[in-house]
Amino acid sequence: MNVQNIWKLYVIRFFYHLIPAYVIERLYWEERGMTVPMVVATEILYAVTIVLLEVPSGIMADKWGRKRLIVLSAFLGCLEFLILVFASQFWHFALVVFLAAIGSSAASGAENALLYDSLRSEGKEAAFEKIVGRLNAVDVVSIMLAALSGSLLAGKFGFTFNYWLSLGSMIIATAVTLLLKEPERGNIGEDQGSIPFKTYITEAIRFFRNHPGVYAVILTGMAIGAAITYVDEFWQLYLALLGIPTAAFGIFSAGLFVTRLPGSLLAYKLKGVMSMRAILLTVMTVTAIGYVYIASVDNWTGLIALFLICMAAGVVEPLASGYLHHRIDSSMRATIDSFQSLGLNAALIMVGAGFGYFAARLGLLGGFGFLAAFVIVFLGFFAARSRAV
Structure with a gap:
């Protein structure tokens, strides 16, 4: 039964994010000779690769199967950590970041598409938002476990030990991806693989043009997603600005993740008491x-x-993804989901440029002031364009 994919996705997500290497990542890279400018260069490489591959990978998932792209993503994750264990030069780290970008692009549209069609094949597509919220909760729990254990293990056994453990976790995730079943996609013809890439792109653009409500919801989700990213990136500097001791950072980090759990887990219930428009405006x-x-x-x-x-x-990600997937034809599901991910990454680049500009001139609080203005602009946009939601 395709519904069995659900528990497999839970297991994949858990081990995919159970990466103790991340808690000491910058220290390990520095130990292996990576300077700050080198790290910045790899971040740029990652962003550019994501933007270039996001939509093509979604099209490939629709043409040739979502499972294949998910397996590819997990396999590349294994390869990343295997390289990092022995990495000693800049190009080693650049290659890892390049592979990470390919893997992220491959999984982003394919996973949601496989999840939705697995539920749809059993007549349970209404549970999509609930499952997405629970998957996000699994991510949070796994990340917290990895962070808490990773710092202790690195202190006792050294940084490289964490990378071997992370490789083991990725191998388990990869093994479970092989157990996924490709769900049926309704009346999808056998010649799906012969449809030109250009057709997918033009059809996706036509979809957004013909569904202004979806367009407004997705753009707003991108805006919120881009803005919250800079809380994740700079909360340490904010705590330092307030004079909070470093010893309290671990508790605060865990708190930031935990506070997102109620929204993710209960988002699907909000649909029953509020309209999508009212939820996003709030x-x-x-x-x-x-x-x-x-x-x-x-x-x-x-x-x-x-x-x-x-x-x-x-609250936003489960509801925005659900609002989109409930309105997509299965033949275009991964492609259109990838457009959503592409937009988020493009928004991250633009918002990052604005945040960096104002933070450099007005301090960190100036950067947060820019985020306030950015969200207010999108609040006005959504209020004006969301009548069809």
Whole structure:
């Protein structure tokens, strides 16, 4: 039964994110000779590769099967950690980042597409948002376990030990991907693989043009996703600015993840009591107010605003993905989902440029002020364009 894919996806997600190497990643890279400019260069390589491959990988998932792309992503994850164990030169790390970008692109559209069609084949597609929320919760639990154990293990056995453990976790995830079943996709013809790539792109663009409500929801989800990323990236600097001791950072990091769990797990229930439009307007309003407060007040009460932003953001991904997938034909599911991921990464680049510009000139709080303005602009956009939602 295709519904058996669900528990396999839970296991894959758990081991895919059970990576103790990440907690000491920058220290390990520095130990192997990677300077800050070198790391920045690899980050740029990652972003460019993602933008170039996101949509083509989604098309390949629709043409040749979602399972193949998920297996490829997991296999590349194994290869990444195997290379990192022996990495000693810049090109080794650049190759790892390049492979990571390919793997991320391969899985981004394919996984949601396989999940939705697995549920659809059993008449359970209405549970999509609930399962996405639970998958996100699995991610959080796995990441926290890896971070807490990784720091202890690295201190006792050295940094390289964490990378061997991470490789083992990825091997388990890869093995489980091989057990996935490709779900049926309705009336998909046998000549699906012969359809030109250009046709997928033009059909995806036509879909968004003909569904203004979807367009508004997805753009808003991208905006919230891009804005919350810079909480994840710079909360350490914010805590340092407030004079909070480094010893408390671990607890705060765990707290940021935990506060997203209620939103992810309960997002599907909100659909029964509020409209999608009302939910997103509420989330954006809370997020905008939170960023305005953080940018205006430099004391510990700003931490409350950070937690509220994370709590609100946890609601968005399951609902935005569900809103999109409930309206996509199976033949285009991974392709259109990849457009969503492409837009998010493009938004990350643009928002990052603005955040960096204002943070450099006005300090970190100036960067958060830019995020407040960015979210307010999208709040106005969504309020004006969301009548069809």
